[in-house]
Amino acid sequence: MSRDTHPGAQCPHCRSHLALVPLSANGTTGPALPVVLKEEWQPPPVSEVLAVYAGRAVDTATAARGAARVRESLNRARAVAAQRRAAQKTARHRTRTTTPTPKSA
Template sequence: MSRDTHPGAQCPHCQSLLALVPVPGNSAATAVPLLPIVQKEEWQPPPVAEVLAVYAGRAKDTVTAARGAAKVRESLNRARANAAQRRAAQKAARHTPRSA
């Protein structure tokens, strides 16, 4: 059985993955084949301040922002209209009298 698939490789409380690593300089560790369990480091995203720092010195382009907002509004209105048409067609199909 692999160490990675061993049931002891996962914390029973928080379900985080654990890894077995040797402790250097410990004479007891060489005599006993069991190794201490330490938690693997999880990836974390960078701080928001670091991400936004790229945009800190930029000036706001109101023309481009307004154009982008208009495109988003137009797209949302188109989607709403399509959804309303689809619902109306489904409702009409459900209420159509059936012939015998």
């Protein structure tokens, strides 16, 4: 991994990578609780995302409509993919069977 693309804390002046050293309870450096850096590109933990929905009642009618929409969307995507594959197959078959005939002088 190159120095420029390495994620983590950097010195704003010299751009060298910095290591975070955790402090113990008495303020000295040494073994303490590990520090876990959350990088910018990481998604939030699932528990945080699902916490928003905790305690909500499930509306079965809305859930059924949502599931039906998802199924319909997947079926449309499958049909479009099948049409695309069929068109590609026909195009490949046509190019193999039609070869140019030499013109006679």
